[in-house]
Amino acid sequence: MASRARYRVRGGGAVCPERPGAAGNERTGSLARREAECPRCGRGAARGRDVTAAALLETRGLTLAYGRFLALNGVDLKLLPGKRYGVLGPNGAGKTTLLNLLTGTLQATSGSIQFDGVDITALPAERRSHLGIGRSFQKTSIFPEFTVAENVRIAVQSREPMRAYNFWSPRGRDHYFDERAAACVDKVGLSAKAHVPATDLSYGELRQLEIALALATEPRLLLLDEPTAGMSEEETHDVVDMLRATLPASLTLVIIEHDLKVIEGLTDHVFVFEQGALFEQGTPAEIRGSERVQKIYFKGRALA
Numbered sequence: 001m002a003s004r005a006r007y008r009v010r011g012g013g014a015v016c017p018e019r020p021g022a023a024g025n026e027r028t029g030s031l032a033r034r035e036a037e038c039p040r041c042g043r044g045a046a047r048g049r050d051v052t053a054a055a056l057l058e059t060r061g062l063t064l065a066y067g068r069f070l071a072l073n074g075v076d077l078k079l080l081p082g083k084r085y086g087v088l089g090p091n092g093a094g095k096t097t098l099l100n101l102l103t104g105t106l107q108a109t110s111g112s113i114q115f116d117g118v119d120i121t122a123l124p125a126e127r128r129s130h131l132g133i134g135r136s137f138q139k140t141s142i143f144p145e146f147t148v149a150e151n152v153r154i155a156v157q158s159r160e161p162m163r164a165y166n167f168w169s170p171r172g173r174d175h176y177f178d179e180r181a182a183a184c185v186d187k188v189g190l191s192a193k194a195h196v197p198a199t200d201l202s203y204g205e206l207r208q209l210e211i212a213l214a215l216a217t218e219p220r221l222l223l224l225d226e227p228t229a230g231m232s233e234e235e236t237h238d239v240v241d242m243l244r245a246t247l248p249a250s251l252t253l254v255i256i257e258h259d260l261k262v263i264e265g266l267t268d269h270v271f272v273f274e275q276g277a278l279f280e281q282g283t284p285a286e287i288r289g290s291e292r293v294q295k296i297y298f299k300g301r302a303l304a
């Protein structure tokens with residue numbers, strides 16, 4: 001259940017109303033604690049201002065077992081509205097499994113997921129999408145012979161199936177879909193390619209199209225799985241700039257990335273996974289500076 005504890009702020013610290021003696025202090029507690037919780041009662045967020053710590057999404061003990069192998073092992077996460085989260089971890093750490101469990105592509109074997117106060121653990125992917133959980137579409141969701149605008153229009157219509165299939169609706173509604181699609185195409189910087197078939201797009205442009213498709217569904221929580229995978233440094237830079245300029249401030253973002261620079265450019269908070277478990281969390285700067293992450297996860301290698 002989402003916690004709605006409100007914190008009074010005194011000086012630079014914050015006071016938990018449940019436990020008045022428990023002042024939040026950025027200097028105390030592990031990286032994992034500083035994000036959003038009173039160090040004693042574990043409720044609410046406190047960072048120098050009056051904050052409501054109602055999570056948009058919260059997982060408790062989220063687990064996916066394949067037989068005796070735990071691809072995800074008892075994960076507790078809290079995502080606050082409008083915040084940007086990065087997910088880091090070596091190959092096989094469980095990052096994509098987490099994303100698939102949040103979208104409903106996979107069903108948890110135990111644990112729970114609350115979205116905006118609703119238990120969505122057993123809901124199918126389509127219902128979650130309609131509640132506002134969106135993800136970047138894979139290339140397989142793109143119709144190669146259709147133009148960029150047509151592809152995005154289909155995604156816009158999928159958000160409003162009743163409007164889309166009402167044959168008696170006035171032509172004005174067609175314009176509504178076209179305009180919404182054009183706005184999404186414009187946001188990701190593909191206006192010049194709006195009437196080009198998707199099959200003629202470059203690799204980088206295809207990734208931009210994937211983001212336009214995701215935005216077309218107007219998610220409240222957007223999950224991106226390595227949006228810059230396979231891109232050159234310049235293309236990566238462009239996509240980071242585009243995302244920074246495009247994503248609405250109210251959107252909550254979760255982005256899986258191997259590149260810490262991308263995470264630093266886009267997120268406020270990072271979850272580090274290893275072997276299916278949440279291994280560490282903190283700000284991008286804290287993660288970069290964490291000896292624990294350096295030694296154990298990055299095996300002492302310098303971070304890119």
Ligand SMILES: Nc1ncnc2c1ncn2[C@@H]1O[C@H](COP(=O)(O)OP(=O)(O)OP(=O)(O)O)[C@@H](O)[C@H]1O
Binds near residue numbers: 066070090092096097
């Ligand atoms: N269907 C399956 N059956 C058994 N094990 C699976 C299955 N799917 C995934 N796994 C295992 O679950 C673990 C987590 O996989 P996942 O794809 O979530 O990792 P990841 O962190 O996204 O890795 P990568 O960065 O390589 O994409 C891996 O060890 C993987 O081999």
